[in-house]
Amino acid sequence: MDNIDIARRIVELSGGKRNIVSNSVYKTELIIKLKKLNKVEITNFMEIGEALGVSAEEGNVIKILFRADRVNLIGEELSKITRTRLNEVTEEERERSREQKESQEIQKISSEISQKIEKIEKEKIKEEKRRELEKLKKISPFSRFLRKILNVFLPLLPVLVAAGFIQGVTNIADVLPEGKSFIGTWWYQVLKTIGWMAYAYLPVFVCMNATKEFKGNKILGGVIGLLFVGNSAMPLLGTVNRLPVILPFSNKPYFPEIGGLLIALVAGIIAAFIERGLRRIIPGILKDFFVPLLTLIISAFVVIFITQPFGGLLIKQIYGSLNVLFEQKEILGGLVLSILYFPLSLVGLQGALISINSILNDPEGPTRGLNYILPILMMASGGQIGAAFAIFIKTKNRKMKKIIRGVLPVSILGVTEPLIYT
Incomplete structure (x- = not known):
């Protein structure tokens, strides 16, 4: 092929002369800048017999390698067809192009390194999670149970510290000599109320946290926890014909504080298991109504007739043992x-x-x-x-x-x- 035929073939493979913006020559390279590179199949340029190599670069640029004695002639014929001026690339421009290319390569390498680092970090996090899961699998069921119990009481510490400080200060203030005491002043009674509330309603918080920790609804647990708070307005603690309400089996009135926090903790766990069991057996359309309703009713009866009596028996046994220790x-x-x-x-x-x-x-x-x-x-x-x-x-x-x-x-x-x- 002569130079004119080669130039025509290049125009054809480049998507027509309207797609060619400029062309230039540097040493043995014919550099063609296109409007749209996606119209061109780069490998087709190798069909030109005299082409020694071809490559594409950013900026819609194609570089075709020819022999040194023909590259300028082909470039001139290409300029005539496209009616563009043949711009020979100077060494300075070539150096600038090389620097840009090196900069792009550095950015590319940097991006690849960043991606590899990110991938390594993700794999590291994944490996750490896997190890944690393996550790959890190795932990005995009893240890996992103790961890759950710890999680019940841990959130209560800040409240106990704050309320405990208030209670400690007010207890000291209560024994101040008459005239220096704050008893009877409204702000002092507010402080005493804050200290009292945290400990009086502690079973509620314990029950809530226990229910939540064992994957139940903590609000339901809180309602059950109120059974352990002595409140004169509670109907179960009221009187009928001036007589207290007597429970069956024990033939005694209900006493909320029996069993302390231990029984409140057990009650919260029981409420969680009852709720989860009901969710498994009650159809989806009825869950929102019947699950909380039945959870409260069943849990309340279990607390009153099973866990509370057990707590009373436990305290009785502890008292008997301590009494023997003390006396003998x-x-x-x-x-x-x-x-x-x-x-x-x-x-x-x-x-x-x-x-x-x-x-x-x-x-x-x-x-x-x-x-x-x-x-x-x-x-x-x-x-x-x-x-x-x-x-x-x-x-x-x-x-x-x-x-x-x-x-x-x-x-x-x-x-x-x-x-x-x-």
Whole structure:
């Protein structure tokens, strides 16, 4: 093919002369800039016998490689057909083009590296999640259960710390001499109410969190938790013909506080399981109405007739055991009582000690009003505060330091529940 035929073939393969913006020559390359590159099939240029190579670049540019003695001649013929000027590329322009190309290649490599890094990070996160799942699988069911119980009480800590501080300060203010006391002032009574509410309604929050943690509706759990709050307006605590409402089986009035937080925790778990069971068996169209209705009714009856009596029996057994320890084991009994006090407080069963304290505080009782157990329990609280302070000094765990720093002042004021849950 002569130079004219080659030029015509290039125009044809380039989508016509209207698609050619400009053409130029650099050494052995014929550089053609097109309006639209998508109209062109690059590999077809190799059909030209004299073409030694072809490539496409950004900016709709095609480069065709010819012999050095023909490239300029072909370029001139191409310029005549397209009526464009043959612009020979200078070394400076070529250098600029090379720099642009290198910059584009660097950006491309940088983009590829970023994508690879992102991919590696995603794989790393995926691997970490997989390891966490493997760890969870290795954790025993009992450990998972304990973790759920921890998650029930952990959110309550900030409230207990705040309310405990208020309660501790107001308890001290209550014993101020007459004339310096704030008793009777409205703002002081507001503060006392805040401190009282947090602990009086603690079973509600425990029940709510327990129901939520075991995948139930926490509001339903909260309603069940109200069964553990002594409120004179509760119909079950009312009277009929001036007589209290008597429950079947036990033949006794209902007593909300029996069993403490432990039974409230159990009630929340039971409510969650009842709700989940009902959702499985009740058809979809009826779920929204019958699931909450039946959950409340069934859970309430289970609490009143099963969990509450169990809580009462548990407190009775604990009281009997502690009484034997106190009366017969002397020093050993005092040691065991001080050790058991905090676990009992943790689950709200410290009520088992009320009977013992009542007997010891009675001036006509066996000890003539001398309470031996109260100093033991007070020293247990002091020991707990000292142990927490020692951990605060020795530990390097910042999270632990932060938690202890928040609950220590409240514990020193005599409200040790936040420190117990910590």
